[in-house]
Amino acid sequence: MNIIVCIKQVPETTEVKINPETNTLIREGVKSIVNPFDVYAVEEAVRLKEKFGGKATVVTMGPPQAEAILREAISVGIDEGILLSDRAFAGSDTWATSYTLSAAIKKIGSFDLIICGKQASDGDTAQVGPGISAHLDIPQVTYVKKIEEIKNNIARVERMTEEGFEIIEVPLPALITVVKEINTPRLPSLKGMMRAKQAKITHWKAQDIEAQAENLGLTGSPTQVVKIFTPAPRAGGQVLKGETHEIAEKLAEILKPELN
Amino acid sequence: MDYLLTDEQKMIQELACKIAVEKIRPVAAKYDQTEDYPWEIIKILAQSDLFAIFVPAEYGGTGGGIMDLCITTEELSRACGGIAVCYAASALGTFPIILFGNDEQKKKYLPDLASGAKVAAFGITEPEAGSDASAIKTTAKKVGDHYILNGLKHFITNGGDAETYVVIAMTDKTKGARGASAFIVEKGTPGFTFGKKEEKLGIRASSTRELVFTDCKIPKENLLAKEGMGFIVTMKTFDMSRPGVAAQALGIAQGALDVAVKYAKERQQFGKSISSFQGIQWMLADMATQIEASRALIYSCARAIDAGCKDVGTSSAMAKMYASDVAMKVTTDAIQILGGYGYMKDYPVEKYMRDAKITQIYEGTNQIQRNIIALDLIRQAAKIK
Numbered sequence: 001m002n003i004i005v006c007i008k009q010v011p012e013t014t015e016v017k018i019n020p021e022t023n024t025l026i027r028e029g030v031k032s033i034v035n036p037f038d039v040y041a042v043e044e045a046v047r048l049k050e051k052f053g054g055k056a057t058v059v060t061m062g063p064p065q066a067e068a069i070l071r072e073a074i075s076v077g078i079d080e081g082i083l084l085s086d087r088a089f090a091g092s093d094t095w096a097t098s099y100t101l102s103a104a105i106k107k108i109g110s111f112d113l114i115i116c117g118k119q120a121s122d123g124d125t126a127q128v129g130p131g132i133s134a135h136l137d138i139p140q141v142t143y144v145k146k147i148e149e150i151k152n153n154i155a156r157v158e159r160m161t162e163e164g165f166e167i168i169e170v171p172l173p174a175l176i177t178v179v180k181e182i183n184t185p186r187l188p189s190l191k192g193m194m195r196a197k198q199a200k201i202t203h204w205k206a207q208d209i210e211a212q213a214e215n216l217g218l219t220g221s222p223t224q225v226v227k228i229f230t231p232a233p234r235a236g237g238q239v240l241k242g243e244t245h246e247i248a249e250k251l252a253e254i255l256k257p258e259l260n
Numbered sequence: 261m262d263y264l265l266t267d268e269q270k271m272i273q274e275l276a277c278k279i280a281v282e283k284i285r286p287v288a289a290k291y292d293q294t295e296d297y298p299w300e301i302i303k304i305l306a307q308s309d310l311f312a313i314f315v316p317a318e319y320g321g322t323g324g325g326i327m328d329l330c331i332t333t334e335e336l337s338r339a340c341g342g343i344a345v346c347y348a349a350s351a352l353g354t355f356p357i358i359l360f361g362n363d364e365q366k367k368k369y370l371p372d373l374a375s376g377a378k379v380a381a382f383g384i385t386e387p388e389a390g391s392d393a394s395a396i397k398t399t400a401k402k403v404g405d406h407y408i409l410n411g412l413k414h415f416i417t418n419g420g421d422a423e424t425y426v427v428i429a430m431t432d433k434t435k436g437a438r439g440a441s442a443f444i445v446e447k448g449t450p451g452f453t454f455g456k457k458e459e460k461l462g463i464r465a466s467s468t469r470e471l472v473f474t475d476c477k478i479p480k481e482n483l484l485a486k487e488g489m490g491f492i493v494t495m496k497t498f499d500m501s502r503p504g505v506a507a508q509a510l511g512i513a514q515g516a517l518d519v520a521v522k523y524a525k526e527r528q529q530f531g532k533s534i535s536s537f538q539g540i541q542w543m544l545a546d547m548a549t550q551i552e553a554s555r556a557l558i559y560s561c562a563r564a565i566d567a568g569c570k571d572v573g574t575s576s577a578m579a580k581m582y583a584s585d586v587a588m589k590v591t592t593d594a595i596q597i598l599g600g601y602g603y604m605k606d607y608p609v610e611k612y613m614r615d616a617k618i619t620q621i622y623e624g625t626n627q628i629q630r631n632i633i634a635l636d637l638i639r640q641a642a643k644i645k
Contacts, residue, residue, distance in 0.1 A: 187278060190309035190322060193271045 098131025306376020337511025353380025
């Protein structure tokens with residue numbers, strides 16, 4: 001079973017600073033880590049590889065220093081890392097990012113499953129995973145909390161919803177995005193860290209993945225960030241007091257006009 | 261201070277620190293209370309290859325040395341000296357096989373110990389043979405192709421939980437210390453049972469039990485080195501393992517200082533944080549300097565051993581004695597800095613102090629270490645004359 005995991009390097013802090021002029025993240029002086037949700041994607045890929053055999057490849061798009069997170073993935077059992085790094089990729093939105101990643105996946109060739117974290121902790125869009133599946137024209141299941149079974153080229157997975165979960169069967173090849181409930185990621189082993197240190201990371205530029213220049217980076221991004229701001233905190237709200245039935249009546253009175 | 265660790269040693273340090281902070285620190289108080297053996301952590305250490313670092317590569321290890329063991333033990337002890345000693349005691353039980361095992365013994369036992377599938381223990385101490393190891397009463401009698409072991413070992417770290425034991429027993433009582441021999445004994449051998457588990461002041465996550473031998477029959481292939489080599493095996497093993505105990509003491513002291521510094525910055529009295537008072541600052545400065553001096557002594561001793569230097573007995577005695585005395589002092593001072601809070605179990609410093617005490621006692625009391633150092637001084641002086 002061949003698995004591809006897409007991961008992203010993000011700033012460690014959750015309180016990211018935004019450059020007010022360009023509306024982009026200020027990355028300087030902030031430690032970079034693997035996007036926390038992607039750690040679960042990597043762990044799931046390693047577990048599937050251990051169970052079914054095959055190869056697990058990890059891909060990231062980012063600046064040259066993003067190589068570090070590929071090595072981190074290798075240290076816990078991923079076989080190979082591919083870094084997509086090119087000035088032409090700079091400024092990509094989720095559309096251009098998923099286009100670029102899908103072009104790299106086409107170049108990798110055959111695969112059974114693509115795994116992504118449910119979203120990145122910096123952008124929080126949750127769009128890149130689904131975007132890749134659209135570009136590749138393969139089925140997707142988002143928010144997967146368990147892979148129950150993979151048999152006869154069909155994966156049966158549990159998809160988390162707000163009320164509970166759905167059981168979905170999906171033909172392979174497919175893309176899933178995973179939530180943190182899916183597993184407990186392992187720590188690296190010393191031998192894994194040594195292997196990761198010596199591993200040769202493949203570097204691909206735009207021309208290596210045969211990507212259309214007009215679809216890349218800022219040019220290829222239909223999204224324009226107009227403004228990033230912290231929303232004003234919500235106003236105080238209203239506390240109802242009294243006996244339970246009185247509160248219920250008052251609440252109903254308040255809600256009635258809102259329903260119409 | 262930069263100790264110019266190799267890339268591999270930095271990796272080991274990073275990994276051990278990660279395990280200590282993420283996995284051990286959250287459960288240290290729990291194991292201190294329950295006295296259960298920390299199998300969940302042992303499994304993590306095994307999966308991370310940390311039992312492999314002191315085993316030669318041809319037997320499933322990574323071919324590291326005492327320095328690697330010290331770095332790991334120090335980091336683990338920063339979070340819990342009790343859990344760290346479960347790990348270090350396995351190294352203690354593994355060293356005699358690395359040092360004196362023949363190829364067959366190494367092939368048979370080392371791979372499982374390197375992978376952490378099995379934990380090891382070393383047994384010499386008896387109720388009446390502590391510092392005076394020549395008073396050992398456990399006997400091993402050769403009968404045909406076997407040895408028959410009889411006797412009692414006590415205070416054995418990892419006793420009952422380890423699978424592989426190296427045990428010292430007398431093969432010829434008439435020869436005194438030269439009549440002792442070392443044997444590998446596997447858990448489950450008929451006639452080999454365990455006595456009560458001791459309740460301890462500190463390092464409570466580790467298990468300490470009696471080993472009971474009642475006509476315990478082991479194949480003659482389990483003899484390490486030759487008959488009569490038991491004390492040589494023990495002394496050489498302790499020369500290797502003492503820096504590890506020193507590193508445990510070092511880690512405990514560093515852990516206590518970390519807590520004391522953090523607390524001193526947070527604690528407000530007389531309208532300011534207590535870290536602004538010179539009285540506290542000087543205590544912290546002394547603690548940090550003593551810790552750094554221990555570290556320098558331990559690392560240089562460990563590096564000398566790894567470089568193959570012969571006479572390491574004195575420097576390893578110095579490292580163990582100094583680091584453990586520092587640990588006792590630093591942990592006591594850490595409690596003082598935390599005041600009443602430090603005395604309570606809500607903060608971890610009282611545990612650091614309880615854990616520190618044993619490092620002055622086991623693997624040779626600090627008084628015995630001073631004997632070793634003094635004897636060597638006198639011997640050197642005699643040569644000059």
